[in-house]
Amino acid sequence: xxxxxxxxxxxxxxxxxxxxxxxxxxxxxxxxxxxxxxxxxxxxxxxxxxxxxxxxxxxxxxxxxxxxxxxxxxxxxxxxxxxxxxxxxxxxxxxxxxxxxxxxxxxxxxxxxxxxxxxxxxxxxxxxxxxxxxxxxxxxxxxxxxxxxxxxxxxxxxxxxxxxxxxxxxxxxxxxxxxxxxxxxxxxxxxxxxxxxxxxxxxxxxxxxxxxxxxxxxxxxxxxxxxxxxxxxxxxxxxxxxxxxxxxxxxxxxxxxxxxxxxxxxxxxxxxxxxxxxxxxxxxxxxxxxxxxxxxxxxxxxxxxxxxxxxxxxxxxxxx
Amino acid sequence: xxxxxxxxxxxxxxxxxxxxxxxxxxxxxxxxxxxxxxxxxxxxxxxxxxxxxxxxxxxxxxxxxxxxxxxxxxxxxxxxxxxxxxxxxxxxxxxxxxxxxxxxxxxxxxxxxxxxxxxxxxxxxxxxxxxxxxxxxxxxxxxxxxxxxxxxxxxxxxxxxxxxxxxxxxxxxxxxxxxxxxxxxxxxxxxxxxxxxxxxxxxxxxxxxxxxxxxxxxxxxxxxxxxxxxxxxxxxxxxxxxxxxxxxxxxxxxxxxxxxxxxxxxxxxxxxxxxxxxxxxxxxxxxxxxxxxxxxxxxxxxxxxxxxxxxxxxxxxxxx
Numbered sequence: 300x301x302x303x304x305x306x307x308x309x310x311x312x313x314x315x316x317x318x319x320x321x322x323x324x325x326x327x328x329x330x331x332x333x334x335x336x337x338x339x340x341x342x343x344x345x346x347x348x349x350x351x352x353x354x355x356x357x358x359x360x361x362x363x364x365x366x367x368x369x370x371x372x373x374x375x376x377x378x379x380x381x382x383x384x385x386x387x388x389x390x391x392x393x394x395x396x397x398x399x400x401x402x403x404x405x406x407x408x409x410x411x412x413x414x415x416x417x418x419x420x421x422x423x424x425x426x427x428x429x430x431x432x433x434x435x436x437x438x439x440x441x442x443x444x445x446x447x448x449x450x451x452x453x454x455x456x457x458x459x460x461x462x463x464x465x466x467x468x469x470x471x472x473x474x475x476x477x478x479x480x481x482x483x484x485x486x487x488x489x490x491x492x493x494x495x496x497x498x499x500x501x502x503x504x505x506x507x508x509x510x511x512x513x514x515x516x517x518x519x520x521x522x523x524x525x526x527x528x529x530x531x532x533x534x535x536x537x538x539x540x541x542x543x544x545x546x547x548x549x550x551x552x553x554x555x556x557x558x559x560x561x562x563x564x565x566x567x568x569x570x571x572x573x574x575x576x577x578x579x580x581x582x583x584x585x586x587x588x589x590x591x592x593x594x595x596x597x598x599x600x601x602x603x604x605x606x607x608x609x610x611x612x613x614x615x616x617x618x619x
Numbered sequence: 620x621x622x623x624x625x626x627x628x629x630x631x632x633x634x635x636x637x638x639x640x641x642x643x644x645x646x647x648x649x650x651x652x653x654x655x656x657x658x659x660x661x662x663x664x665x666x667x668x669x670x671x672x673x674x675x676x677x678x679x680x681x682x683x684x685x686x687x688x689x690x691x692x693x694x695x696x697x698x699x700x701x702x703x704x705x706x707x708x709x710x711x712x713x714x715x716x717x718x719x720x721x722x723x724x725x726x727x728x729x730x731x732x733x734x735x736x737x738x739x740x741x742x743x744x745x746x747x748x749x750x751x752x753x754x755x756x757x758x759x760x761x762x763x764x765x766x767x768x769x770x771x772x773x774x775x776x777x778x779x780x781x782x783x784x785x786x787x788x789x790x791x792x793x794x795x796x797x798x799x800x801x802x803x804x805x806x807x808x809x810x811x812x813x814x815x816x817x818x819x820x821x822x823x824x825x826x827x828x829x830x831x832x833x834x835x836x837x838x839x840x841x842x843x844x845x846x847x848x849x850x851x852x853x854x855x856x857x858x859x860x861x862x863x864x865x866x867x868x869x870x871x872x873x874x875x876x877x878x879x880x881x882x883x884x885x886x887x888x889x890x891x892x893x894x895x896x897x898x899x900x901x902x903x904x905x906x907x908x909x910x911x912x913x914x915x916x917x918x919x920x921x922x923x924x925x926x927x928x929x930x931x932x933x934x935x936x937x938x939x
Binding site for chain 1: 735736761764781782783784785786788790791809810811812825827828829830852853854856857859860861862863876
């Protein structure tokens with residue numbers, strides 16, 4: 300019996316155990332996911348094989364990047380058969396060839412973070428997005444409160460943001476997306492909002508009524524919907540409260556809620572989440588959600604040992 | 620040399636060591652403060668003497684309530700020489716006579732919480748406010764996500780709210796205020812916002828750009844300004860970030876920032892805060908800020924032992 304989640308136009312059939320990993324392999328947990336022009340799925344994870352590629356049926360195609368990525372964090376697909384990988388543990392961004400992970404461009408110095416909150420790139424950068432002209436935005440991140448804008452060939456053009464709660468200030472800049480009109484959407488995670496900027500960092504709007512928005516995904520079109528992975532409550536004071544996530548919300552281009560799924564509490568059921576951290580949508584509207592389940596488990600269940608296996612990726616097939 | 624904090628019309632001279640406690644007495648920490656029409660100051664603390672009263676120069680007048688208040692949380696001043704005390708540890712609200720603390724009305728059953736998130740009063744209720752007709756609003760709290768409205772004589776009229784992040788939903792309902800026009804302002808702490816409702820719980824607006832708004836105070840007039848105590852970053856991921864509080868913000872009746880006090884980081888300097896939890900303003904505009912410094916110390920400074928005498932109350936004299 301298929302499990303259906305979501306509501307309205309955004310309803311999904313859960314595809315359990317979609318990814319067929321080689322025997323003995325594991326994601327450990329998934330930082331982010333991307334889908335290429337052929338609907339192949341790129342799973343950027345924190346196991347021994349940081350990049351695993353699957354076809355849309357979950358058949359394993361290849362892996363690359365072994366030993367090269369200390370802590371997988373963000374994925375953005377380039378238009379030229381490239382993928383932008385952001386590694387917060389290494390404080391770098393790499394543009395890689397889809398086929399084999401060959402590094403085409405590198406931003407930041409691997410293993411050499413800029414000073415904490417210096418505003419200089421990078422201190423645990425988190426994600427990447429491209430402008431309509433191919434300029435590169437980098438969200439940065441855990442140890443900065445900053446967005447950087449680079450030319451397509453990697454020259455730093457400008458940066459904006461500082462720590463705080465006002466418009467244009469950030470409290471964990473966790474993910475970044477763009478649309479075909481050039482707007483820039485920033486998941487300002489611990490300010491519990493998404494901020495919208497023009498292409499040069501001018502504040503335009505914010506979306507509220509969210510809980511720790513963490514992963515965001517938009518298709519690169521005009522006025523696209525936004526898929527948001529929200530983290531749940533992990534402070535002693537609200538850990539047991541229902542209805543705060545972890546969950547996935549789909550909102551329109553003005554931030555209006557269209558669909559939401561996830562159980563009232565964190566959990567391991569197919570309908571529940573632990574840490575929806577990276578999202579991607581394929582040409583058919585099917586959704587992939589990668590989760591940092593390993594990291595999140597002790598925050599939700601401090602007294603319960605981690606199970607040997609925790610789900611960290613699931614496919615949601617859109618019901619049309 | 621006097622230390623001046625704040626900006627614009629809301630600038631203050633810090634009065635250090637204002638309260639002259641009897642020898643050997645301590646607040647431990649201060650949950651809330653109230654000021655009566657004579658500008659006497661009621662300090663609701665978590666030490667052995669839960670209510671201590673001072674005149675405006677800090678001279679000790681009297682104490683009451685010993686042994687009667689398991690965990691002081693909120694103060695609201697009644698118009699009839701009464702004070703409403705909310706105790707979250709005991710799950711009750713008491714209307715008391717100012718002079719001696721005689722209990723005039725009690726809501727809730729001391730020591731008997733309603734089931735967690737049942738919506739029934741109370742589970743760790745937090746604060747109280749009065750409507751223009753004298754009806755009593757109670758914010759509730761840590762173990763409910765609810766506002767209750769009572770008749771002046773204590774009959775439950777209605778309740779609203781549930782756990783969540785949408786308008787009308789709450790994530791730690793921590794303080795509540797009213798104004799002379801009947802609007803109800805709720806510090807929805809872990810949703811990082813203040814929500815505004817009409818007197819019957821109809822959602823009207825929300826104020827954002829805040830960090831964990833915790834204590835609210837408004838003078839009971841038309842379109843009053845709001846004094847907001849904001850907690851600082853309590854999660855490891857943002858604990859070291861500057862510019863997130865703890866701090867005090869003063870906003871106008873639409874939530875627009877007018878003045879802000881506090882250093883970039885939590886601390887014990889006169890200009891900084893640890894946990895500004897309860898605020899009150901006297902007839903001259905002088906501000907009193909009570910802090911839950913004992914409770915918050917380990918969250919802000921993990922591994923560092925509590926200093927013997929953390930400041931839990933400070934007076935800020937308005938500069939006219």
